[in-house]
Amino acid sequence: MGVRSPCPLGTICPGYGNSLPIPCSNGVDLNNQTCFEQRLTTYQECPYGSVCRVPYLPPFPSPPGFYSPIENRTDFTICALGEYCIIGRHDNESRLCPANVYCPQPDVMVPIACTCDRFNNKCSYCPEGTYWDQPCPEGYKCRGPANISICDRPGTYCPAGVLTEKPCLAGYYCRTPKEMSICPEKHYCRMGTSQPLRCSSFSFCPEGTSSDNYNFTPVFVFLLVLGIIVGAWKYAHYVIDKRHREKQKQRLQVRAEYNSAKIKSGDEFHIFVENQSNNTPPPVTLRKKLHTVDISFENLSLTIEKKNSKKVVLSGVNGVVRAGRITAVMGPSGAGKTTFMTTLAGKAYYGKTGGILRLNGVEAPIKNIRSMMGFVPQEDVMLRTLTVKDILTFNANMRLPRNTPAEERRAIVNSVISLLGLDEIAYSPIGDETKRGISGGQRKRVNIGMELVANPTVLFLDEPTSGLDSTSSLELAKILRTIAELGLTVVTVIHQPRYDIFTMFHDVLLLGKGGKTVYLGPSNQCLDYFTSLGFKIPKHSNPADFFMDIISGNVPRKGHPDFTPSDLFDEWQRHCNKNGSQNTDVKKDKGSVDSYSVSSEDTDEENDKKDNSHESEMINANQGFNKANFKSKKASFFYQFWLYFYRSIKQQAAEVKNLATDVFLVILIAIIFGMVFQKSEYIGPPPVEICESLTIPDLIKKCRLPIKDPFFVMGSFVGLALSLAAATFSLRVFGNEKVVFWRESSVGGNTVAYYLGKDLSYLPNAVFLPLIFMGVFYSLVSPSGVFRVYYAIVFLCWFNGSSMGYLISVIMKPAMAQVAVVILIFMLMLFSGVQPTLYEMDGYGVPMKYLPYLSYLRYANELFYLNEIKNWKNTFNEIQTGLDAYMYNYNMEIPGYVAMLAIGLGIRIIAMILMHVLDMKKRL
Secondary structure, eight states: OOOOOOOOTTEEOOSSSOSSOEETTTTOOOSSEEOOSSSOSSOEEOOTTEEOOSTTSOOEEOOTTEEEOSSOTTSOEEOOTTBOOOTTEETTSOOBOOTTEEOSSTTOSSOEEOOEETTTTEEBOOOTTOOSOOBOOTTEEEEETTEEEEOOOTTEEOOTTOSSOEEOOTTEEOSSTTOOEEOOTTEEOOTTOSSOEEOOTTOOOOTTOOSOTTOOHHHHHHHHHHHHHHHHHHHHHHHHHHHHHHHHHHHHHHHHHHTOSOEEETTEEEEEOOOSSSSOOOEEEEEOOSSOOOEEEEEEEEEEEOSSOEEEEEEEEEEEEOTTSEEEEEOSTTSOHHHHHHHHTTOOTTSEEEEEEEETTEEOOGGGGGGGEEEEOSSOOSOTTSBHHHHHHHHHHHHSOTTOOHHHHHHHHHHHHHHTTOGGGTTSBOOOSSSOOSOHHHHHHHHHHHHHTTOOSEEEEEOTTTTOOHHHHHHHHHHHHHHHTTTOEEEEEOSSOOHHHHTTOSEEEEEETTTEEEEEEEGGGHHHHHHHTTOOOOTTOOHHHHHHHHHHTOSOBTTBTTOOTTHHHHHHHHHHHHHTOSSSOSOOOOOGGGGGOOOOSSOHHHHHHHHHHHHHHHGGGGSSOOGGGGOOOOOOHHHHHHHHHHHHHHHHHHTHHHHHHHHHHHHHHHHHHHHHSTTOOOBOOOOHHHHHTOOOHHHHHHHTSOSBOOHHHHHHHHHHHHHHHHHHHHHHHHGGGHHHHHHHHHTTOOHHHHHHHHHHHTHHHHHHHHHHHHHHHHHHHOOSSOHHHHHHHHHHHHHHHHHHHHHHHHHSOHHHHHHHHHHHHHHHHHTTTSSSOHHHHHHHOTTTTTGGGGOHHHHHHHHHHHHHHGGGTTTOSOOHHHHHHHTOOGGGHHHHHHHHHHHHHHHHHHHHHHHHHTTGGGGO
């Protein structure tokens, strides 16, 4: 019996009763088999990843950097780059380096992790088989080392190694995300440009230009056009002025030939003026009045009522002022001279009137002859930039009956110019404190002429000689005398005239303290009256001054040592009771006043003869009062609108320096704003992955906002600056001529026609000034928004700003209007969403949450932002977050324009209504 032993290494014992093991090397293919274990009954397969060369030796695993082929496990094969080969690798498994890591050598024990720097927009691209830390390929973005996607947004650039796409740099253009080329010469490329844009003709654009810099093309074009227009206007004005002066010279020569400015013939005064069709001088007549008015009054009084007191400033004045005569109202200071006249004329809005008024003996209010009445205020209320003829022509067109032919209107204007001796200055501007014009005396005549061209029946004058020297005053008195002889009822307040002037007046009303009558009657009987009371005039004294001294109590009364000025009221009452009336139906004799005459063109006797003849000529005209005789249809609404519009255009032409200043300031604002915002660029929010990697909610919210967003601030400041400019420029449209408007409105001027005419005449300013601003600003900043949209926004800002200027100028005095309009604009700015924001105000509750809807700047800011931000949609993934932060919406574009237009129109309508309602009493 033998010994049983286990089958040794390197052999197999396939059956029972084996006396000898079978060696594995005997004809056995060892490519994939081995016999290194004991007690084997069959061959064993060589393990994957191992080499089996000697049957009795154990399999040898493939070392790092190698692998064992499955088909031939007798030798090792070197691993390639990009493969991850640790111990025991074979070719029946993936040997590629895993994704998100890279293997610099196949035998690396631990692969190196690839990285993505989200804050610096850098990321590696490490798919399987990566053997180096390679960046994300060009034209692609890698949101992770193994997460890659193609860049497909136009105007973006994806160089190697980016986490997300970024806008093409300013000064470059990106046709595809893979390539970024420098902007060629004569072109400019904003951030995010896919195709270069051609620069304007006047721009300087070298290679790599990022904006259409210094493009003043619109400004140059506008200034060129403006220069041509101004030059043509000036030349036309020169030609017209030259022709006017030639005709004026001819007219003066004709007047010199006839050696008289007026010829009395029959019942007409012939004034020689230029003929519109040829140079011959046929006379144009100022006819006597067919219907005249005598105004009588009984117990005329005026009481000023205050809260707890009443003050009588005019008391118990009785008398009559007659047609064809001048009635001068005289008295010391505080006697109520002007009060009497304004009360008689129905213009004493500041008190309560009393008494009875009769027109040609018929009790009737003065308003029945309002259309045929003229009132010359003490101040020379007129537009100082216009010429004498412009002012008189305008008033004639406004106030003459509607059916008056144009030729007759011109003839009346020329007649008045000749009558007032204004021929030599007819085409001269009135002038003011800053611009030299006509003299003070000539301005007084123009003031009178403004009423005379309306062909009035009754004429009131408030101290027409105030501020004039004695010579000019005498000339004016003679003119008034001539006017009265046409049949006008002339009432004038006069202050201590010289004797020559005093003799020009037919009647005189002397008032004492408290507005009581001292004398009312013919001027040439006034001295006799006071002499009869015991007052003796000193030699070589002016009777007018003598009368004032008596009324003031400075002259003793013979036989009455206790005389006081109040005694004069009682004496006049006794005189009236004795004579039975207080009318001027006193026989006019040559009084003793003759002996004190120094120099007079007409003697009192001659004047009396004239007076008696005029009274006999007009006596039939004063038979009763027929209201229809003193009514006439004035200029229609549309004709008034045209007159106001045309006059306003002439005003602006005369004040061309104001327009030049406005243009200069607008250009200056545009240049300053352009320089400030020239380098402004929008940078959207970081990639979503960056924000989502944060853990604090508030940080995530802030992270999703744009990194750089200058458009909100830019739009806010542009709207504010243009609004302030428009408002301050517009204050002078209505604010500087309130008193002129009151005067014109009192004689039938239509408020709506005036407002619309002035407003429409300034429409070219509202169109061109924003265009100039936008041309300069757009050229310097080169925003991506559409130019016409920007212009529409700044035009509406200007429109609303000027509306604010109109409103403030109507309701406030010019001294305070400048400050008030600035405060108002800044208040609107506060409610526009800048600070506090719209979100914050929405949380404040009523009324704060609704106030932004009343601010046009709120809509301007939103439209400005939307016009710019929508051009960055394709460049940045997230722009909605910026819109949400400002509470803006794309759907607000059309409603925003409508709201701005509605607010501007609404403010203008309110200003027009207030212009009509406010100060109505001053327009009586």
